[in-house]
Amino acid sequence: MATPVTVIRDGAIxxxxxxxxxxxxxxxxxPWHGEEKLQRSFILLDTGFQINxxxxxxxxxxxxxxxxxxxxxxxxxxxxxxxDWIDVIVGPPDHPYRILDLDEYGDAxxxxxxxxxxxxxxxxxxxxxxxxxxxxxxDTRRDSWPDFxxxxxxxxxxxxxxxxxxxxHP
Numbered sequence: 001m002a003t004p005v006t007v008i009r010d011g012a013i014x015x016x017x018x019x020x021x022x023x024x025x026x027x028x029x030x031p032w033h034g035e036e037k038l039q040r041s042f043i044l045l046d047t048g049f050q051i052n053x054x055x056x057x058x059x060x061x062x063x064x065x066x067x068x069x070x071x072x073x074x075x076x077x078x079x080x081x082x083x084d085w086i087d088v089i090v091g092p093p094d095h096p097y098r099i100l101d102l103d104e105y106g107d108a109x110x111x112x113x114x115x116x117x118x119x120x121x122x123x124x125x126x127x128x129x130x131x132x133x134x135x136x137x138x139d140t141r142r143d144s145w146p147d148f149x150x151x152x153x154x155x156x157x158x159x160x161x162x163x164x165x166x167x168x169h170p
Contacts, residue, residue, distance in 0.1 A: 002156060007043070008080045008168070015165035017079075018156060022046045024079060025156035027163035032056055038163050042153045043081055047129040048072050048122075049088075050081055051149070065090040065149065069105075069126055071118075084114075086126050090134065094142045097134050099126075 002018035007026040009015065017026030024043040029036055041052040051067045069086040072079060085105040089098045109119040133148045149157070 002159065004077075006078045008078065009041075010082050011080075012168055013165055014168055016162070018159060019079075020155045021152060023150070023152040023156055025153065025159060026165075027161055028165040029163055038161070040161060042150075042156060043070070043072065043079065044129070044150060044152060045072065045074065046152075047132065048084075048125045049129045050083075051153075061091065064092075067129070069122055069129075084122055086122065088126075088130070088134075090145070090148060093144050097130075 002020040002025075005017045005019045005024055005026075007013075007015045007017045007024065007028075009026075009028065013028050015026040015028040017024050022045045024045065025040060026043075027038065027040050029038045031037070037055050039052055039055050041050055043050050048070055049067050050070045051065055053063060054066050057064055057066075067088040067090060069084040071082045071084050074080075085101045085108055087100040089100065091097070105114070105119070105122065108114045109116070114122070132146070133150055134145055136146060139146070
């Protein structure tokens with residue numbers, strides 16, 4: 001059963017969400033080229049990744065997933081989630097996934113924006129996410145991912161879409 005939670009996204013958005021096991025779902029919005037867009041995102045608490053199917057992806061990438069390494073501070077009823085540079089784009093199982101922004105992550109470590117311990121933790125969590133959900137190792141099947149979309153979000157994905165969000169710094 002899902003329990004209510006408040007998500008603070010990048011310190012800029014407060015959204016109502018639902019927690020079920022090791023995952024959280026929340027609905028939020030943003031302006032895009034003069035139009036308001038609504039988006040559902042999922043937080044995977046065990047690996048520290050946030051995933052969604054971006055409503056702004058072009059038609060040929062509808063249904064693809066965008067996955068962000070995030071820093072999570074879980075206070076029970078309120079969960080703070082902040083983008084942490086590394087991204088993974090996941091398309092259909094017969095396409096390779098794509099990792100983005102490792103250079104920016106390295107630059108942030110070099111500039112002291114991320115300390116060494118947090119940098120190592122982020123790299124380990126990224127590898128854990130890839131190994132649990134996408135890496136096939138010795139499996140030669142190409143018609144499915146090992147666990148993607150993650151089974152952890154199955155119960156939350158079926159919830160009615162109900163965006164209740166606000167900008168914290170309008």
